[in-house]
Amino acid sequence: MSDLHTKLYMDSSLLNDKHLRKFFKYFFKKVLILSVSLLLLTVETSFGSTWGFWAHRRINRLAVFSLPPEMQYFYKKHIDYITENAVNPDRRRYAVVGEAERHFIDLDVYGDSALKILPKVWQAAVKKLGEDSLRKHGIVPWYIQTAAYQLTDAFKDKDSKRILRISADLGHYVADSNVPLHTTRNYNGQLTHQEGIHAFWESRLPELYAAEYDLWIGKAVYIENLTESIWSSVDRAHLASDSVFLFEKQLSEAFEPDKKYSYELRNNVLSRTYSQDFSLQYHSLLKGQVERQMKASISMVSDLWYTCWINAGQPDLSTLNDYIPDEKEKKAEAAEQRSWLQRLLHIRSESDN
Template identity: 60%
Template sequence: MFHQMYNGFIWLGIVGIFFAESLLSGKPVYEEITPKNEVYRDGISWKKSICHRHSKLRPEWGFYAHQQINRLAVFTLPTEMMPFFKKHINFLADNAVNPDKRRYAVVGEAPRHFIDLDAYPDTSVTTLPRFYKEATERYGEDTLALHGLVPWQIQLTKYQLTEAFRQRDARRILRVAADLGHYIADANVPLHTTRNYNGQLTNQQGIHGFWESRLPELFSAEYDFLTGQASYVNSPQKAAWRAVFNANAALDSVLRFEEKLTEEMGETRKFGFEERNGLTTKVYSSDFSQKYHERLRGQVERQMRASIKLVGDFWYTCWVDAGQPDLKALADYQLTEQETKEENDEKKSWLKRLFSVRSED
């Protein structure tokens, strides 16, 4: 049952994309909830192929939230950067979930999305080194990978984006900026900072997708996403860790309020059923979702907003550190036919590798 339920949550996350698009485009929601996303365009049912096989893996910010965060971060940028980023805003949104898609196919991708702070005896600077090199010297790469790498991954991707700006490589700028937005957003999710990432240690299974997919899907239309302008990040290393610790500070309420509310409402009122694409899916009831969301007092909104601001801050910082290259010259950049083909082939290869993994067992 857990798997069934859990697949439902992931599925809701995917459905959330369409909901988001409809919010942005002003089109009715349910017209958009049809199987025509890019995974289906590849002729493969995402839900069946990936979610079922990998339901034991860690879930992710809903696709919708990732896309929104990358999209909205563009509007924090200064005028020198805005035209280029705005022109490619759809690319940045569409590719906001690439790291999640790669997770199943690319070796080493999975641990880049989280960090189990509670796996370490304590998390002070001396015990948990903030730079990757020192951390590997202390724990070794395998241990670090086991407990997640997100704050270090943000630092690495920040470096890569700065290099891409330096080389004025439009395609690489866009690809790496989209990735960086993803990792930063992940670092802001409380349940990405703990071993108990899906409430599996406290009998709260499903809470991950509930918090990061279901709640934004239901309530983010009313969120205030005005964050102000991007500002320069003096220490990307410190900023990445601050994001992770801030998210972790919210973890206690994430779990505690859900537990209390479950006690108060009981399992039967906690869940309901919804029809999605002809499937009856068990979901957190709207009453339970509403009450939980109220108790969190704007927490999901705060974390989404913090993500947007930090993504903008990092993109801006990379550009400054690269010597503020003139992006006007790049504004007309368009993927060539060959590049579009390469992008598509790459995405297909992630799915293909997933299937070759599947056929082996």
């Protein structure tokens, strides 16, 4: 056999080697996941002032400063955890079955008298409408109640880890429940030929104007009736949805398409977005709606944390141990991140052949 034939034979043997194939498969999966992670980080940072990850983190962070001194000692010590983990529920939407419906409720599915028809307590709602139907159209007001009860129990048990985890999650769900477009099945204008309005309202507008918002809300207050307070908040958000759609449609009729949209460079990518002129006029028509809903979120988050602490008997939080994630928890978080990316990209686990 010639030297050339020998070399070709050896190369072919290497390529057919099972272990080598598995190595390349593993290697390229890692590269792909890392690339997507960097891409998602780039997307997040490029919209650093939006009602996306930024807003959820901001809402949780500002809510801490409205707590009484007895709670601030603990929450300020862990404010970075409360802030950074405010976005965990959004990440779980792609990784955990049953998570997505905790972020919204399609009130218009139940008609104009939805708030009179819908039982405010979960067990009664399930009995009347069935769990599958409820989950299909969103369960955010019911789940906020569940999370509040869980936080109260965590305070009673003086469990630092659960207090922080549930507090961060609760802040996220409350913020979502205060977004008008999280209370309607026409959540992105897809039913009224207004596609893109969701990101416009909760991303583009805060990106341009959040620096002007006054988000100080004063001190947290005790909520006498959690159920009624939660549902009233959702009701106010839903009532605001009419103007979200109406003003956008009216303004669109007055704008030529080339004036309504513009192109902006983000991280060296030219993206089509709503023009600054259109955004300014729309934001003015809303008369502070985005700012009001953001302030309502901060207030409700702080009030809920405070109420849960009161209902737990006002435990002394200064005696709680500092919470530092151990290696097991760090690995679990990393696994959750991988699961999120795998579901997002339909990537099989590394153990699959």
